[in-house]
Amino acid sequence: MNDYLTIALPKGRLAEETVNLLDSHRIINKESINFKSRKLIFEDTKGKVRFLMIRNMDVPTYVEHGACDLGVVGKDILLELNPELYEFKDLGFGYCRLCVAAKRGGSNSYAHDMRVATKFVNITKDFFASRGVLVETVKLYGSIEIAPLLGLSDFIVDLVSTGETLKKNGLEEVETILESTARLVANKNLSKSKSERIKNIINVLDE
Template sequence: MENKQRKLIIPLADGQYEFILAKGPDVVTYLSNGIVDLGIVGSDILMEQNVSGYQLLDLNVGKCQFILASTTDFNPTSAGRKVIGTKYPRVAQEYFARLGQDVEIIKIEGSVELAPLVGLADAIIDITETGTTLRENNLQIYDWLAKISTRLVVNPLALKQKKNEIFQLVDQLAQVI
């Protein structure tokens, strides 16, 4: 896969497996439509798309965390409706619902950290690995929501039809993790 160029479908030399390169949010779509048997995707995407079943293995890579962050003058306990910028509206809504807070969610696809800096949002729900971007932009973490990592997920039908082969691969992957 080192010299994949711009190919999106890459067969392995032994012909046993074929890799399809897709963006994270599309992995669940390919799985649920029966296009692929297995997928590798971040648990952030699984949480946002509300996919809880069929996670076979935590690959222990891509580790980061969901956080609530904002400028230093933000008060997460203040009264009033807050505006939250995020790539993850479902995760944000569920978080604030657990806190009993009504918030307005603004979906942002790019640099989420920009939202509180320019006044688009009071705070953000985002993922962070090291916090460097937050620190460099004078943003503070107010809460840690959930740990995130990359997961191996399976198409339910494929699991029924190819159970032995899938669990053999899972066992092999588990040994090297």
């Protein structure tokens, strides 16, 4: 199994788009993967590629520590976690924005010691510090939009695609912090043979 290339994929749309991309370039055969299954590991025996389906926040950890050779993860997560990885390629899909949002019709002014709900704690602190504002962060992993409505926070920092979820929960965008797309990342201690395989994959994708 050491000749297999192991790739960590975030469950959901990014995994499906990555598999479709690799399949379209004949790097793998996507028939070996069943996205409706509860399995977490799939193998393409012909292409000698193994896929791990894991949480997006865990992808950098699996790759950084050598459990996986490659991974696909959003730029937002790379900036939040700052892992020791090679970032090889912007895959061009999975676009989203990391935004500051607040209650519609409320005050959009920043102030010291205000509370901001987010799972992107490091990015959030750095962003507000760049505005000269020290904030208290409240770390949440889901349903972040309701935090201002219940008085848990003054603002939220969260990923936005269309903005419809914000609108439906009485929030509005205040400012965009960054834009993100899916990136192909790799472990820094790859064997020579795997480094060559990855170079070949990147060359094929670039074509």
